Amino acid sequence: MNFSTRLRELRKKKGLTQSELAKKLNVTYRAIQKYESGEGKPRNTNLVALAKIFDVSVSYLLGETNVNPKFSIAEVMEELNEQRQEKTYKFAKKQLTEQNEENKIVQLSNSLxxxxxxxxxxxxxxxxxxxxxxxxxxxxxxxxxxxxxxxxxxxxxxxxxxxxxxxxxxxxxxxxxxxxxxxxxxxxxxxxxxxxxxxxxxxxxxxxxxxxxxxxxxxxxxxxxxxxxxxxxxxxxxxxxxxxxxxxxxx
The missing domain is CATH 2.10.109.10 (Umud Fragment, subunit A)
Structure with a gap:
C-alpha cells in the first residue's frame, strides 16, 4: 500500500474530513488533496505530525509495512469473546516462547x-x-x-x-x-x-x-x-x- 492510499484510509477510519485533517496539520485543504491523490508528499515534519495524529509509525503511514507497532493488541482482546480470547492468548504465548528461544540461540551462538x-x-x-x-x-x-x-x-x-x-x-x-x-x-x-x-x-x-x-x-x-x-x-x-x-x- 502506498502513502496516499494509507493516508486516505487512516483519515476515514478516524472520521475526519480533508478540511478537518488540514486544520489539525496546519496546512491547506488543497495540500491534503494532493497527499491523497499522489500529487505531492508532506515534508518530514508533517509526516511525523500525521503519524502522531493517527497514532501510527511513520513507516506504517508511508506504506512501507503493514504492521503498526503502535497498534494495541489489548484493544483487540477486549472485542473478542472469552473463548477467542483464550485461543489468542495461547497462540501469543507460544509465539513469545519461540521468540525467546530463538533469541537465546542467537545470544549463545554469539558467545560461543x-x-x-x-x-x-x-x-x-x-x-x-x-x-x-x-x-x-x-x-x-x-x-x-x-x-x-x-x-x-x-x-x-x-x-x-x-x-x-x-x-x-x-x-x-x-x-x-x-x-x-x-x-x-x-x-x-x-x-x-x-x-x-x-x-x-x-x-x-x-x-x-x-x-x-x-x-x-x-x-x-x-x-x-x-x-x-x-x-x-x-x-x-x-x-x-x-x-x-x-x-x-x-x-
Missing amino acids: IPYEVEEEQALSAGMGEAYTDEVSKEIVYWNKQVKHDRSVVIRGNSMEPDYHYGDVALICYQDSVDVPGGIYAVDDIERGLAYIKSVFVEDKYIRLVSLNDSEDIEGNRLFPDILLPRNENTRIIGKVVEAFTPIKKEY
Missing part, C-alpha cells in the same frame, strides 16, 4: 568459544585408540573458556557416565600423577595406543581404571583395568581439566 580439536588422533575412553603422526583438526564450540594445552575427541564409552563418546577432553600437560584416581591422558608408546582413564600409580605398573562398571551376563566387567609397565614406554600426557559436549553453532 572455538576449540581446535584433534580428530584422527583422538584419545580413547575404551580399549585404547591407535594414533598416527598425521593429525587432522576441526573447530568445535563451547560456551566456557578453559585454559588447556591440548583438546581431543573421546572415543568409546568406558568412562561413562562422566565422559561420553564424542565429548571433547581438555588436557593440561604434566608428566606425573599428582592425584591418585584422577583423570589423565596416558600414552602406551609400545603399542601405539592412548587412553583417557582414572589413573593409579603402583610399584611396577600404572593402573588405568574405567568409570563404567557395567558387566556382561556372566558378571565380568566390560572394561577391566589396564596395567601398563612403569617404564619409558608408558607416558603420562597430562591431566584432563575439563570435558564437554560440543555445542552446534547457529549461523
